[in-house]
Amino acid sequence: MMTSLQRIAAALACREPDRVPFFLLPILHGARELGLTIREYFSRPRHVVEGQLRLRRKYGHDCLTAFTYAALEVEAWGGEVIFRDDGPPNAGAPIIRSADAIGQLVPPEVGRTDCLLQGLETLRMLKEAAGDEVPVIGSVIAPFSLPVMQLGFEAYLDLIYDRPDAFARLMALNEEFCVAWANAQLAAGASSITYVDPVGSPTIVPRELYLRTGLPIAQRTLARIRGTTAISFASGRCLGIIDDVATTGAAAVSVSTDEELGAVKRACRGRLAVVGNLNGIAMRSWSEADAGRAVKRAIASAGPGGGFILSDNHGEIPWQVPESVLLSISHAVHTWGNYPLTWTQTDE
Amino acid sequence: MPHTVGLLIDALLALDRSRVRRILLEAGSPDGLEAAFEELMTTALEEIGAEWEKGRVALSQIYMAGRICEEAIDELLPPREGGRHGAPRLAIATFDDYHMLGKRLVYSMLRAAGYQVFDYGRAELESLLFRVREDRVDILLLSVLMLPAALHIADLRRRIDQAGLKLKVIVGGAPFRFDATLWREVGADAMGRTASDAITLVRRFSGGIA
Ligand code: B12
Numbered sequence: 060m061m062t063s064l065q066r067i068a069a070a071l072a073c074r075e076p077d078r079v080p081f082f083l084l085p086i087l088h089g090a091r092e093l094g095l096t097i098r099e100y101f102s103r104p105r106h107v108v109e110g111q112l113r114l115r116r117k118y119g120h121d122c123l124t125a126f127t128y129a130a131l132e133v134e135a136w137g138g139e140v141i142f143r144d145d146g147p148p149n150a151g152a153p154i155i156r157s158a159d160a161i162g163q164l165v166p167p168e169v170g171r172t173d174c175l176l177q178g179l180e181t182l183r184m185l186k187e188a189a190g191d192e193v194p195v196i197g198s199v200i201a202p203f204s205l206p207v208m209q210l211g212f213e214a215y216l217d218l219i220y221d222r223p224d225a226f227a228r229l230m231a232l233n234e235e236f237c238v239a240w241a242n243a244q245l246a247a248g249a250s251s252i253t254y255v256d257p258v259g260s261p262t263i264v265p266r267e268l269y270l271r272t273g274l275p276i277a278q279r280t281l282a283r284i285r286g287t288t289a290i291s292f293a294s295g296r297c298l299g300i301i302d303d304v305a306t307t308g309a310a311a312v313s314v315s316t317d318e319e320l321g322a323v324k325r326a327c328r329g330r331l332a333v334v335g336n337l338n339g340i341a342m343r344s345w346s347e348a349d350a351g352r353a354v355k356r357a358i359a360s361a362g363p364g365g366g367f368i369l370s371d372n373h374g375e376i377p378w379q380v381p382e383s384v385l386l387s388i389s390h391a392v393h394t395w396g397n398y399p400l401t402w403t404q405t406d407e
Numbered sequence: 408m409p410h411t412v413g414l415l416i417d418a419l420l421a422l423d424r425s426r427v428r429r430i431l432l433e434a435g436s437p438d439g440l441e442a443a444f445e446e447l448m449t450t451a452l453e454e455i456g457a458e459w460e461k462g463r464v465a466l467s468q469i470y471m472a473g474r475i476c477e478e479a480i481d482e483l484l485p486p487r488e489g490g491r492h493g494a495p496r497l498a499i500a501t502f503d504d505y506h507m508l509g510k511r512l513v514y515s516m517l518r519a520a521g522y523q524v525f526d527y528g529r530a531e532l533e534s535l536l537f538r539v540r541e542d543r544v545d546i547l548l549l550s551v552l553m554l555p556a557a558l559h560i561a562d563l564r565r566r567i568d569q570a571g572l573k574l575k576v577i578v579g580g581a582p583f584r585f586d587a588t589l590w591r592e593v594g595a596d597a598m599g600r601t602a603s604d605a606i607t608l609v610r611r612f613s614g615g616i617a
Contacts (some may be wrong), residue, residue, distance in 0.1 A: 141505065146555035149505050153470055212508040214472050220422070265465040294585070296462050316585065317462065338586035377554050 063121035063193040064250070071287065071310045073329045073366035079358055079396030082370040083120035083195075083333065086127065087147060087378045088114065090098065097378075098142040101127050104181040112188055117382075118389040123189055124196040125182045125249065126374075132200050132240070133208040134174045135167045146378050150208040158218055158225040166236040170242045177347065179247040186248025196290075197249030198374075199241045201256035202233030202280060203273040219264075230272075234280050241284040251287040253374065254280070254309065260295025262317070269300060277307045289313070289334065294373040301326040316372045317342075321360035324367065332366040337388070339371040343379045350387035355395050359403040362396070369396070413478075415451045419472040420464070425463075427475055428483065441484055446520040448476045449606055456516075456603035469602060470508070473515030491521065495545040495586045495613040500527035500535060502549045503559045509550035509580045511533065512602035520606045532563050539548065539567075539574060546575045546612055548605055549595075557582040557589060564594035577605065 061077045069076035090100035100106045111123045128148040130140045139151030154303015169175050185195045206215040218226050239254045261271030281288050289311035298318050314323045314335030324333045361367040434443045458464035501510045517524050520577045551557045560570035578590050579599040590598035
């Protein structure tokens with residue numbers, strides 16, 4: 060039997076491991092395990108580490124993650140984070156109030172920013188517990204996607220279309236920050252970095268704009284990140300830009316429920332592994348049978364030949380998804396995910 | 408008309424403001440400029456919204472198309488005095504959520520279709536209840552991005568019903584697109600999958616008066 064680390068390495072190399080690897084990402088559920096509020100849970104690295112370890116013991120997935128919440132990155136730039144008890148925290152008011160303010164903006168230094176240092180501490184502790192058995196995932200918000208939280212979405216779209224000068228300056232600052240933050244995570248023990256870039260998805264911007272903006276930014280940024288990377292579109296579409304994504308150096312791409320997993324896998328043609336694409340939001344009301352069907356369908360579409368990691372389509376399981384559903388998903392992967400996947404030729 | 412709509416869609420997607428103006432002004436209509444604008448812009452924006460759902464147009468293009476239409480209305484039409492006679496009283500809010508773009512998109516679609524809308528900004532349950540009663544709102548449009556906010560609409564609905572208010576609630580935003588049954592679960596009267604659906608739904612609920 061392979062370790063989780065070997066299993067993921069085989070999948071990323073677009074080969075068949077012993078079983079379909081499975082990234083379960085219950086980011087918030089650790090709070091429930093520890094009987095803490097979400098805010099308390101995220102306030103200490105040791106909580107997150109304990110939560111992640113308990114969740115992996117329960118569900119038997121193939122990763123640990125140090126991701127807490129996306130708004131952490133604007134917190135690092137001086138922004139406010141708003142917590143709630145029944146879901147992920149969100150970024151508060153924009154830290155950049157006008158395009159002209161970008162001229163004076165100074166990116167945070169990773170080594171001097173408390174919230175990032177906490178993240179690195181979480182990674183170090185997770186890596187120590189993981190050893191060489193299971194990968195520990197680090198993540199960054201792409202320079203092209205971070206401004207939605209830095210400025211607000213509407214102001215960011217106006218910036219892209221109306222102020223190319225200020226947009227370029229912001230991208231330069233964000234790229235420096237992103238590279239430093241990613242490399243610090245790798246140095247602290249992250250096995251890989253998920254580059255979260257949903258604004259680059261054709262759901263949000265047309266391909267011709269991506270080719271001029273998000274894509275070159277991703278190419279430059281990923282080239283400077285000293286480790287394995289994967290691109291996540293956070294449940295935005297990606298089929299129309301797969302050939303472009305394949306030029307960034309990323310090893311894997313996440314797939315939305317809005318797209319057919321098999322079609323994306325075929326488009327990747329062994330250049331990228333695919334990660335996806337269970338619907339995390341619909342999952343909340345799944346029965347055991349629904350979970351089994353969804354897992355089987357995903358494995359049948361993308362499992363054969365390897366290069367596939369089963370996961371939800373966003374990179375985070377909502378707080379409202381019950382333990383019973385996660386257990387059913389886990390059970391189904393362990394039942395139907397063993398290679399060779401002979402059943403996929405006869406079944407369904 | 409179908410040909411003109413096609414030209415308008417192309418001009419909107421190309422962000423060509425002067426071409427948009429030319430097409431609108433040349434269209435004319437026996438019912439006047441305003442009616443021609445509404446008809447053309449509504450059809451074009453609905454078509455663009457439908458293309459987004461199929462993955463062939465991006466959200467930034469919906470945003471820019473709405474923005475350009477609003478600019479054209481402001482520049483080319485005389486300011487409107489009060490609401491249209493017999494039109495439903497509409498209000499929109501981002502409910503229990505910090506993400507404002509969905510509301511912004513729906514607002515521009517409704518403006519392009521000639522509706523006046525109370526914009527409550529970001530609103531929580533109590534303030535919303537107070538304002539819809541105060542403004543005698545017929546149709547309340549809610550936009551959310553986070554799942555917990557979507558679920559929280561069920562509490563709002565309960566309070567609206569307890570208060571005996573007879574208003575219709577139309578919801579939209581990413582969680583409703585990913586779970587097609589969620590809108591019924593939270594007690595909404597309808598759900599829009601894309602911003603321009605608001606136009607169709609408002610027309611449906613106002614029984615043809617507008
Ligand atoms: C881009 C994106 C990001 C970007 C920017 C997010 C932002 N806006 O602030 C980044 C990377 C920063 C990000 C981060 C997060 N994200 Co995000 N993200 C997305 C993505 C891809 C698009 C979101 C967006 O803003 N779209 C623009 C809005 C306007 O689109 P929309 O709501 O779909 O609206 C359209 C229609 O629904 C309709 N509509 C909207 N409202 C209304 C109302 C009416 C009445 C009508 C008729 C129609 C209508 O009109 C619009 C266009 O036609 C979605 C997934 C997706 N595929 O949509 C996830 C998504 C919104 N993210 C999600 C989450 C959870 C997060 C985080 C909380 C993750 C975390 N743990 O930190 C953070 C929060 C960030 C913050 N603000 O603090 C979830 C939310 C649902 C949930 N699980 O609770 C989503 C849905 C992903 C998923 N499938 O689960 N994200």
